[in-house]
Amino acid sequence: MLSKAQKNLLHGLRSGIRLVPLLLFLIWPLTAGSDIFYTSQQIQDYCNEPPGSSRNNFCAGYIAGVADMLQDQPGTICLPPEIGVRELKNTFRQYTEARPDLHNFGAHNVIFFAIRQSFPCPPGQESTVDD
Numbered sequence: 001m002l003s004k005a006q007k008n009l010l011h012g013l014r015s016g017i018r019l020v021p022l023l024l025f026l027i028w029p030l031t032a033g034s035d036i037f038y039t040s041q042q043i044q045d046y047c048n049e050p051p052g053s054s055r056n057n058f059c060a061g062y063i064a065g066v067a068d069m070l071q072d073q074p075g076t077i078c079l080p081p082e083i084g085v086r087e088l089k090n091t092f093r094q095y096t097e098a099r100p101d102l103h104n105f106g107a108h109n110v111i112f113f114a115i116r117q118s119f120p121c122p123p124g125q126e127s128t129v130d131d
Contacts, residue, residue, distance in 0.1 A: 038062070040110035041103035044096045047089055060085045063092055066111040078121035091118045 046059035064085045070077045095114035096102060102110050 038107040040107045043107040077119045
């Protein structure tokens with residue numbers, strides 16, 4: 001049985017993990033000599049690593065972070081409740097396989113386009129985020 005302090009710490013760690021992609025986006029302009037932090041090809045390569053590997057997990061977290069940020073922008077995307085990270089990864093992979101011309105573009109932009117194309121909001125619906 002976990003104490004209340006342990007539960008609070010665990011909750012804080014889980015929340016912090018979700019912030020990692022956002023923090024990466026915030027420090028992106030600070031990367032010396034680089035126009036982008038990760039290309040879509042790099043993230044695609046990470047997604048193709050064996051399931052459970054650190055790179056595959058990074059891919060999942062990166063894509064989930066972009067999706068989380070998109071859901072905070074009204075009208076950008078509307079994810080059905082049953083959509084999980086696995087489906088978002090597959091959406092990104094299919095999109096980049098069909099669009100090799102985007103491999104050198106910023107991963108966050110390509111993920112944005114892949115998710116927005118696959119999960120647009122219907123007219124009149126702003127997002128699936130509960131306030």
